[in-house]
Amino acid sequence: MKALVKAKPEPGLWLETVPEPTHGSGEVLIKIKKTAICGTDLHIYNWDAWSRKTIKTPMVIGHEFVGKVVAVGKGVKNFKPGQRVSGEGHITCGTCRNCRAGKRHLCIDTHGVGVNRIGCFTEFLVIPEINVYPIPPCIDDEVGAIMDPYGNAAHTALSFDLVGEDVLITGAGPIGIMAAAMARKIGARHVVVTDVNDYRLNLAKKLGATRTVKVGREDLQDIQKELGMKEGFDVGMEMSGVPSALDQMMENMNHGGKIAMLGIFADKPVLNTDLLIFKSLTLKGIYGREMFETWYKMINLLQSGLDIAPIITHRFPVDEFQKGFDVMNSGQSGKVILDWSK
Numbered sequence: 001m002k003a004l005v006k007a008k009p010e011p012g013l014w015l016e017t018v019p020e021p022t023h024g025s026g027e028v029l030i031k032i033k034k035t036a037i038c039g040t041d042l043h044i045y046n047w048d049a050w051s052r053k054t055i056k057t058p059m060v061i062g063h064e065f066v067g068k069v070v071a072v073g074k075g076v077k078n079f080k081p082g083q084r085v086s087g088e089g090h091i092t093c094g095t096c097r098n099c100r101a102g103k104r105h106l107c108i109d110t111h112g113v114g115v116n117r118i119g120c121f122t123e124f125l126v127i128p129e130i131n132v133y134p135i136p137p138c139i140d141d142e143v144g145a146i147m148d149p150y151g152n153a154a155h156t157a158l159s160f161d162l163v164g165e166d167v168l169i170t171g172a173g174p175i176g177i178m179a180a181a182m183a184r185k186i187g188a189r190h191v192v193v194t195d196v197n198d199y200r201l202n203l204a205k206k207l208g209a210t211r212t213v214k215v216g217r218e219d220l221q222d223i224q225k226e227l228g229m230k231e232g233f234d235v236g237m238e239m240s241g242v243p244s245a246l247d248q249m250m251e252n253m254n255h256g257g258k259i260a261m262l263g264i265f266a267d268k269p270v271l272n273t274d275l276l277i278f279k280s281l282t283l284k285g286i287y288g289r290e291m292f293e294t295w296y297k298m299i300n301l302l303q304s305g306l307d308i309a310p311i312i313t314h315r316f317p318v319d320e321f322q323k324g325f326d327v328m329n330s331g332q333s334g335k336v337i338l339d340w341s342k
């Protein structure tokens with residue numbers, strides 16, 4: 001079968017032929033229809049420091065997908081061939097304290113699809129039954145393919161009460177933008193999104209940010225005045241992974257403000273502990289999606305009218321994957337879909 005492989009320890013990806021996987025008991029074999037390119041895939045494509053220490057080549061990468069069940073292993077009860085599904089890309093141990101307590105997102109031994117084990121940028125994928133998630137008919141294939149990053153946005157946005165609150169999101173990448181859309185849907189008052197990239201700020205506006213801020217050109221203190229805010233933001237979502245963005249967020253929070261941190265920092269920030277302590281801020285780290293509470297809520301929110309489809313800006317057949325990675329690297333895109341059915 002065709003697969004996008006990190007075949008060599010150098011920048012790039014290669015479309016190669018690899019053996020079809022076999023499924024064992026408790027596992028589900030999925031025929032991949034559409035996949036989406038994640039920032040993580042881009043890191044692996046570019047072969048940055050994180051990828052060099054994490055990825056063992058050769059590795060089929062990718063973890064954002066929608067497809068159809070083609071076969072199930074012995075003991076699989078909840079899926080049958082023909083069903084349309086996506087899946088949770090974090091494969092958890094099932095035996096650690098948190099797994100046994102039903103808090104799988106806190107597993108101490110998580111393996112990532114397309115990072116530590118064969119990924120979904122291929123024609124067939126095998127994952128354990130518990131990781132498979134059904135996609136209802138009202139969700140189309142493209143949105144079905146971005147459940148994973150949408151789930152990151154949902155996990156972050158649902159961490160703190162947003163009803164009637166003023167929200168600051170630093171980083172208008174696809175995840176920050178989907179979080180902005182969700183914050184509006186849930187009932188936040190102001191949803192202010194910052195970035196350095198105009199294309200992305202425009203996309204954030206399209207999906208529901210009430211005010212976008214170009215970092216370096218506008219000052220958040222002035223924006224607060226413009227919006228009639230007197231005390232600072234109630235909830236922050238750090239979605240850029242840039243130290244100065246975290247500083248800026250902490251400076252602009254109200255006392256008692258709550259910050260959910262999803263962005264992964266290449267350069268480690270120096271935490272302003274004076275702001276943390278004297279403002280009595282709460283910082284919460286977010287990893288992946290809650291299994292499977294986030295999945296329930298994010299799908300129900302789509303069914304209640306949240307529209308995240310405009311975050312998808314580009315589509316390519318998989319043979320043109322290079323164009324997809326190029327546009328992601330340019331910063332002039334939202335989510336990029338690769339189609340495996342063509």
Ligand code: NAD
Nearest residue numbers: 039171172173174175195240241245262263264286287288
């Ligand atoms: P992305 O890289 O597409 O988006 C980050 C955005 O931050 C970009 O648009 C960039 O222009 C912007 N940015 C750069 N400097 C900035 C600044 N000073 N202020 C504000 N914005 C700035 O990433 P994404 O796919 O949307 O993911 C968001 C972040 O979450 C990334 O850091 C990613 O690595 C991380 N992530 C974490 C998890 C997790 O489980 N914790 C999962 C997926 C992604």
Ligand code: ZN
Nearest residue numbers: 093096099107
């Ligand atoms: Zn575990």
